[in-house]
Amino acid sequence: MTNTSATPDHGPLIFAVPKGRILEEAVPLMERAGVVPEAAFHDKKDRSLSFADTSGDMRIFRVRAFDVATFVAFGAAQAGIVGSDVIEEFDYSELYAPVDLGIGACRLSVAEPKEPVEYKYGNASHLRVATKYPNITSRHFERQGIQAECIKLNGAMELAPFSGLAGRIVDLVSTGQTLKSNGLVEKQEIMQVTSRLIVNRAALKKDPRVAALVERFRIAMMKDAA
Numbered sequence: 001m002t003n004t005s006a007t008p009d010h011g012p013l014i015f016a017v018p019k020g021r022i023l024e025e026a027v028p029l030m031e032r033a034g035v036v037p038e039a040a041f042h043d044k045k046d047r048s049l050s051f052a053d054t055s056g057d058m059r060i061f062r063v064r065a066f067d068v069a070t071f072v073a074f075g076a077a078q079a080g081i082v083g084s085d086v087i088e089e090f091d092y093s094e095l096y097a098p099v100d101l102g103i104g105a106c107r108l109s110v111a112e113p114k115e116p117v118e119y120k121y122g123n124a125s126h127l128r129v130a131t132k133y134p135n136i137t138s139r140h141f142e143r144q145g146i147q148a149e150c151i152k153l154n155g156a157m158e159l160a161p162f163s164g165l166a167g168r169i170v171d172l173v174s175t176g177q178t179l180k181s182n183g184l185v186e187k188q189e190i191m192q193v194t195s196r197l198i199v200n201r202a203a204l205k206k207d208p209r210v211a212a213l214v215e216r217f218r219i220a221m222m223k224d225a226a
């Protein structure tokens with residue numbers, strides 16, 4: 001991928017974070033690494049998407065998890081935090097994920113109804129799967145010699161099997177409660193997931209602040225383990 005970043009060398013470093021569930025766990029880590037968002041960042045009612053960093057020369061973008069990877073891959077942000085599920089789904093060559101932050105731990109799994117459901121479609125060599133992760137899902141089933149037709153959903157995958165949309169789902173599982181509450185069982189784990197610090201490869205080479213940031217996160221993780 002061509003890095004189309006127009007970031008001026010002396011402009012603020014842009015750090016992208018997902019706005020949802022990871023954020024609570026990410027903030028203390030960010031702060032230990034010296035990325036300290038201004039107070040408005042913590043105000044859920046604040047509609048701003050870009051925030052100052054009180055500790056230095058940085059802007060913090062609050063975006064959707066999948067978009068963190070896209071901003072960083074295209075160099076529109078130099079660094080960010082995102083789940084390894086998202087990294088694997090996009091497989092952007094410009095993304096480098098040097099630090100496992102150990103937060104947002106879950107797994108990506110195939111699930112299906114606990115009780116058999118009569119389907120009008122699908123057989124052993126062709127099946128439909130509802131998922132937010134069509135690339136990971138296709139690759140997973142291809143490895144087993146199965147051609148999967150992936151239907152992209154953005155949430156509530158659990159509704160697909162009982163509404164006739166798809167026989168199986170591929171979704172994130174943590175406690176397993178969501179699957180259980182929706183009559184589904186986990187059949188196969190595809191990957192373990194944790195959140196990572198990601199950086200744009202070109203920015204890492206070009207801007208010493210990016211390498212310094214990576215180092216600060218590494219040290220923050222060591223402090224965490226101590």
Ligand SMILES: Nc1ncnc2c1ncn2[C@@H]1O[C@H](COP(=O)(O)OP(=O)(O)OP(=O)(O)O)[C@@H](O)[C@H]1O
Pocket residue numbers: 018019020021022023063064065066082083084085086104105106172173174175193194195
């Ligand atoms: N049940 C879970 N337990 C732990 N981590 C999870 C779980 N579900 C999702 N995650 C992690 O959290 C990430 C989603 O992060 P977050 O909720 O902060 O983003 P978001 O921007 O709100 O997402 P969305 O685009 O779905 O609105 C996933 O990519 C995954 O890495």
Ligand SMILES: O=P(O)(O)OC[C@H]1O[C@H](OP(=O)(O)OP(=O)(O)O)[C@H](O)[C@@H]1O
Pocket residue numbers: 021154155156157171172173174175176177178179
């Ligand atoms: O195994 P559990 O602990 O029940 O967690 C699994 C749920 O968590 C995630 O959804 P999330 O809450 O992030 O909402 P979403 O469906 O809007 O992505 C995932 O998509 C499952 O629905």
